[in-house]
Amino acid sequence: MQLLNLDSKVINFMSIRRYSGILSILLVIAALGSFATKGLNWGLDFTGGSLIEVSFEKSADLRKIRSVMDEIGFGDATVQNFGSSKEVLIRLAPQKKSVDEANGEKITSAMIGDVIMEALQEMDSTATKRRIEFVGPSVGDELRDQGGLAMLTALICILIYVALRFEWRFALGSVSALAHDVLITLGLFSVLGIEFDLTVLAAILAVIGYSLNDTIVVSDRIRENFRKLREGSPEEIINISLTQTLNRTMITSITTALVLIALLVVGGELIKGFATALLFGVVIGTYSSIYVASSIALSLGISKEDLMPTVIEKEGEDQDQLMP
Incomplete structure (x- = not known):
């Protein structure tokens, strides 16, 4: 099976990356504005x-x-x-x-x-x-501080992992996508005034894991195609990679969303916040894997040279080649 086929249909995702970037910036600004004016509707777990x-x-x-x-x-x-x-x-x-x-x-x-x-x-x-x-109020304050620390620690660990596993441009793109997902999801809860409790915090951490998994799959395919395809610009190769992973991404997102919709509809009020956060996080996480993580890596100038494996010369190899 040829990875680059002239007859294959490739979706030009990156052609609208500037518009998607503007949309993401507006959504993040709206979320931060809601935090400043309304704040979050903290649940009993955090307020005491x-x-x-x-x-x-x-x-x-x-x-x-x-x-x-x-x-x-x-x-x-x-x-x-x-x-x-x-x-x-x-x-x-x-x-x-x-x-x-x-x-x-x-x-x-x-x-x-x-x-x-x-x-x-x-x-x-x-x-x-x-x-x-x-x-108690002291317990609520402690839970709030530890919850924020948990999210920050997760983002730092992910930054280090992706930088070592792939390349620093992908690491910045992945962490930016995760921060983008968390901020916008929290902004939704602020705008709608939905109670934010420990179950919602658990959903936010699950969103980080889900979005990261999707981003890692996309990044791995991009790296693979950069090494295998001899022709094509970085933008074309990224479009090919995103098109190849689209079926997997959509199937995963849709099946997950169906379960979450069932929880949202019949799960009752106690689990409503959890299902809402995770359902919205799945949607925004799928979007960010394509239009935030990949777009940032492309804007930072990712190229084939950056992803080619390092060739390690063995000691004495040059002398062996010179011998008759």
Whole structure:
């Protein structure tokens, strides 16, 4: 099978790399702008506090629930629907004051759920506690710092690996693509206000792994074609390599996306953030492998000479050639 066939159809991916570059820059700027203005909707895992999920037989009156929370001393509580109009999620910041200061009674974290449920059941006897979680503020800060450190460490390790495995131009392209994917995915969560918790952080790290795997496959094919094809400019060889890996990339992305769509639709609210982050990450990761990693390597002047294997001369080889 010939790698370069005049009759074969090659998609000219690199012909629009400037437009894709502009699109990527605009998306990254939009993500950074959202971070600066809205920030991320940090979940309980990072902020600390209490989370209570309550179900009702009929649609819950959020305004009435907020009024009840204010009456028992939790006026700063966040009350919102969770999955359906009958499910309510109540989030509380870490409590420093007692609930009933008049009686001098201090309420511990373990007692908060009982206090709130008692008040809600007085309002509506059908109120049922589904789950309750408590996270201390110091634990939340530690998780946030360690999560950011985990992503930074992953990017540095990937930079070193790709630089040693391929070439420094590919390394810069790969890390730029990964940073591009992470920033835009986080920007989506910031714009939509989706809660960012530990499951979403796990999805972000999975996106890094998925995008890297796709980029490594593309980079390996580009290096192989640079060594095998004697004719063609770097741009043409990259287009050939991307076309050859397109079927594999699309099949992998589509099958992964089908599973994630199923999780998003029927997986419930607890896994919604994870599925959303990973589904969007698969799409943006496939895009970045083509139009970020490869485009940056091409813009940095990658050539055949950079990817040819180094020939090591054996000691005494020249003398052997001179002997009759």
